Amino acid sequence: MKFIMKTDLEQASKKSDFLEYLNKTGLSDINKRHTRTMFEFFNGEHPAVFSNRIFLFEGEPGVGKTFLAKKLVSALDKPVIFLGQNKILKNSKQVKDLKELLVILEEFEEGIVYIDDLKYVFNFTDFDELNNEDRHKFMKILESFKDNNKRTILVMTLNDSSFMDASWNDRIDIHINFGLPSNENKLSFLKENFSDYAGTEELRYLSENTMGYNYRDLPQILKFAYYEGDKEINLDSIKETLPKYIPKGLTNFDVKQGIKLKLGDLFLKDKLNADLKKALFTIKMKDQLQENNANRSNFLIFEGPSGVGKTYSALALAGEIGIPLIKISANEFYGKGYGIPQIFNKIKRFQDTIVLIDDADKIIRGDALDFNDGGPMNSELNSQLDNLEKASLVILSVNDSRRLGRALRDRFKIVKFDYPEIKQRESYFRKMMKDSKVRFDFSEDYIAKITEGMNYRDMQRFWNECIFYSIENNMKILTKDQLDIIISGNAKERPVSGMFG
Numbered sequence: 001m002k003f004i005m006k007t008d009l010e011q012a013s014k015k016s017d018f019l020e021y022l023n024k025t026g027l028s029d030i031n032k033r034h035t036r037t038m039f040e041f042f043n044g045e046h047p048a049v050f051s052n053r054i055f056l057f058e059g060e061p062g063v064g065k066t067f068l069a070k071k072l073v074s075a076l077d078k079p080v081i082f083l084g085q086n087k088i089l090k091n092s093k094q095v096k097d098l099k100e101l102l103v104i105l106e107e108f109e110e111g112i113v114y115i116d117d118l119k120y121v122f123n124f125t126d127f128d129e130l131n132n133e134d135r136h137k138f139m140k141i142l143e144s145f146k147d148n149n150k151r152t153i154l155v156m157t158l159n160d161s162s163f164m165d166a167s168w169n170d171r172i173d174i175h176i177n178f179g180l181p182s183n184e185n186k187l188s189f190l191k192e193n194f195s196d197y198a199g200t201e202e203l204r205y206l207s208e209n210t211m212g213y214n215y216r217d218l219p220q221i222l223k224f225a226y227y228e229g230d231k232e233i234n235l236d237s238i239k240e241t242l243p244k245y246i247p248k249g250l251t252n253f254d255v256k257q258g259i260k261l262k263l264g265d266l267f268l269k270d271k272l273n274a275d276l277k278k279a280l281f282t283i284k285m286k287d288q289l290q291e292n293n294a295n296r297s298n299f300l301i302f303e304g305p306s307g308v309g310k311t312y313s314a315l316a317l318a319g320e321i322g323i324p325l326i327k328i329s330a331n332e333f334y335g336k337g338y339g340i341p342q343i344f345n346k347i348k349r350f351q352d353t354i355v356l357i358d359d360a361d362k363i364i365r366g367d368a369l370d371f372n373d374g375g376p377m378n379s380e381l382n383s384q385l386d387n388l389e390k391a392s393l394v395i396l397s398v399n400d401s402r403r404l405g406r407a408l409r410d411r412f413k414i415v416k417f418d419y420p421e422i423k424q425r426e427s428y429f430r431k432m433m434k435d436s437k438v439r440f441d442f443s444e445d446y447i448a449k450i451t452e453g454m455n456y457r458d459m460q461r462f463w464n465e466c467i468f469y470s471i472e473n474n475m476k477i478l479t480k481d482q483l484d485i486i487i488s489g490n491a492k493e494r495p496v497s498g499m500f501g
Contacts, residue, residue, distance in 0.1 A: 018075035024184040052173040053145040059178030062214030079111030098137040110151040118158040142171040198233040211352035254327040259319035267424040304417025307457030325354045344384040360396035361403035439477045
């Protein structure tokens, strides 16, 4: 078995580069420390009894566990035995299965065994159970790294360890769970792989505006930006691409990105506007609040009738912060293959985002007169909320919060929405009239008075009827009399998609 080793200078540079990268990862300090001990182990700095020999890197696809493992193994600069579907390391000895690995391990005195995508080296039965022969072989492999004087380390990557035996887990020294990459890690990855195609400014912008993305999403965005920019990746092509691209982990959800709407664009009552600004403040100042032992609730209930601006307010909050909004509806909760645990497992990894569960009271289907459990789905939803503690905001949009049950409501701050008053209706129609090419012989206060009792969706529909009426009758000026005709319902009914929800 022949291995090619690097020069001392090359190796020192590799190690320095890896340690710099490791420090920027989102791994905990203790896991960073455990990872560094591999270098110390090969340097003989620790007694065998205190040395960690078996490492498992676990995390969903695309979060960088294989990327880190490759950099680590390369930086250690020791002989490598590789087992995996595809050879991803140069100058390594590749084995085809567990049986061959066991034979080689008998004479392997110093180096690294690297198993990539551990689950795929096993054979499973038709009932998705692990083959007993493979089970015994793998146990022997784990045991071969215990209680001996060899300088060997086992590094493994895995997407999901739920299939593993408890006896296996007992023998793994260090189990590191990987989350999504930090902005610094994303930038390092982008520079290393795409600096020939995009400048630092472009790559930095991409790394800072892809919250909730993994390492596999980033190349896809650049690929789309390349074509968007007519074979050139620039800041404009990236900005055009980002709102159109949905991370693969959220392809079944309604994801809003690149939101330009702000709170100042809405027409809200003063109390409601103040409540939303306070929610915005708690997000922006979360670190200072935590440092001073102030509890920051990131759970809100937007309560009110349909069409009064609940969805638009959630979008505006996301636009103010510059983060995505994930909108979840009943289809996701009741569709085939879905359910509360499955939904929350997908979105819990997106820390910097707003999660909006639309019509939550209808999803839970509780009784408005039941002030205790709030329906059969209430307790399950309540238990899953802990998975979203790190999200910027979790918003339940409801018509009647009593359907949610007392236990669930107690975890949320309720923000009340209601029909717009005359002041908000005046502001709304003032903007619409200012931006319109049709002229009017009445002021915004007149149209605000005759639309009393309308929600924003009704107001949008009524405004559309006014414009349709003017265009159909080739009118450049709309009068009060004509407005009265429209409001009385003499104008043709026309379907319209609501702006507000």
